[in-house]
Amino acid sequence: MAPSGVQKERIEPQDVFLLDGEDLSACRVVRSPADLALKVSECQPLFYNAFRDRDAGAVIHSHSPWAGLVTRLVSPSGAAATFECEGWEMQKGLRGKGCFDRVRIPIIANTPREAQLTDSMQQAMQAHPDVDAVLVAGHGVYVWGRDWVQAKTQAECLDYLFRVTVQSAAFPSGAQP
Amino acid sequence: MAPSGVQKERIEPQDVFLLDGEDLSACRVVRSPADLALKVSECQPLFYNAFRDRDAGAVIHSHSPWAGLVTRLVSPSGAAATFECEGWEMQKGLRGKGCFDRVRIPIIANTPREAQLTDSMQQAMQAHPDVDAVLVAGHGVYVWGRDWVQAKTQAECLDYLFRVTVQSAAFPSGAQP
Amino acid sequence: MAPSGVQKERIEPQDVFLLDGEDLSACRVVRSPADLALKVSECQPLFYNAFRDRDAGAVIHSHSPWAGLVTRLVSPSGAAATFECEGWEMQKGLRGKGCFDRVRIPIIANTPREAQLTDSMQQAMQAHPDVDAVLVAGHGVYVWGRDWVQAKTQAECLDYLFRVTVQSAAFPSGAQP
């Protein structure tokens, strides 16, 4: 897992934390970087939600502008809500979804500190067992998969869906997402 | 032809399928990758539509957001329709078109599986013999050419036309595409 | 000068035409590529407009989507018109302009063939002696400078001005360009 507060392009391999993959209730770091100034990302318990409850092998957290914008489009107040889309081929990149399914991704309200999202993320996951992502209002998205390949595919397909939903919202005829 | 379900930047030369260029009715793979887990893209019969009926030497299939968005703009319901534009210099990059011609690209409805597009794509090609592309609603575009150079030129010019049509749709004065 | 119809990233140094810099009325190529299939760009007489009437050392012709879009915003019908903007710092990158000046760039109507723009471009240049650019409706822009450095600076600043004008046109309050 990446360290907290380090610009992504400046992270070196030796700056990465190794997490405990055996005891998933412990949320434990098993190897820390030599640089003691580095702290593990505050996303740690959120990632363990996916490791533990969904048997995820990899989790991606993104602050993509399209993810942030789509939460603002759906929930201008930042309250919990649901992103929905339908009719896009890229939905096929999501586990178990076809292009004619209606995709529903939960949006949870943001909290002052990232770790405070742990419970509401877990509840949203339980309420939406058919999707591998949780949006956070004004913040971004957590996406996971059985391995990094599936996590990356799902992250890329979701970002496409967020983007086209945001961009089609500006259509004069008001095409529905 | 590319394998199915492999992230594009991870495809290696040895992962590509060699298609039969002699018997165009057979839609046959003549050499498969050593990795038996790889399957040929489900686009195979769609590419043969262009090889067989248009003597194409290369076909490009793109999920460009601009292609997807322009189908949503023209056909919010996802039904079969026609994309039209006029007055753009980049139209000259399309076979036989000038900048004052009206370009019409058929949009076919999407289907649950890609191979199911084969017949409606063929019919759209017959109805639009003057253009080398078929859009698929909420999905993307198939573009071809006599060789990869022309296929690439046409794909790039079309993507430009899709983009400027989508972006000008947001103009307050409602400039017509 | 670049050859006609070759994808820009595929042009090799030996594909470039050398133009006559002495007799500017002749519009003459003094050295052609060895590859006889290559033809000089049809922009040749348009570039000589700038070489001859403005003592330009370099001309850039761009099909930038922002250039095309801004002509569509200002002149949806494609008729001759004028792009105007005011109040942007980037105007300082244009010869003789400050950020509080009103910049006016002529837009000429497009023609079926590029060489047919020669006379209307020359007239637009005479009517707008204070700027080093001519837009072509639905097409792009010609920009020049005393050398390639100034031509590039002016092309980049203009592209910025076209972009922010197009993007601010979508503002709900209708901020004026």
Place this chain on the structure above:
Amino acid sequence: MAPSGVQKERIEPQDVFLLDGEDLSACRVVRSPADLALKVSECQPLFYNAFRDRDAGAVIHSHSPWAGLVTRLVSPSGAAATFECEGWEMQKGLRGKGCFDRVRIPIIANTPREAQLTDSMQQAMQAHPDVDAVLVAGHGVYVWGRDWVQAKTQAECLDYLFRVTVQSAAFPSGAQP
């Protein structure tokens, strides 16, 4: 500090001016490039505002289109105003701010010459001691930090906030920034 009027990608290490870091009231260059044609950027006194009044170790000046556009959105006339946003996770990248705080960045009116911004920038900094940035209408943004790492983080987070504010302004429901 960078030289004036040189395209950023063409600046060489030896073209950079070394500023006096001891006597911050002098705004003095202590080493100039060997190339006497180079002049120091006119931003020099503006950077010293941040060095002197805020103990900044690095200042970034950007003409980002999103920065320019957001000033046009907030202040179409170019008058002094304030950019505000709230509810974005990326606000945490700004010194002392959380995602539920309301961020207020002053916008000062532009002036014909950059150095003329010195006094109004200083006054805006005094009026907004809680933020490390000043926007200039139709122009861009000045951002600083205790070192280049913090300056870069704050510049990137602000650009994100400017971008999502501009893009969400086009939402049909009028989501508030």
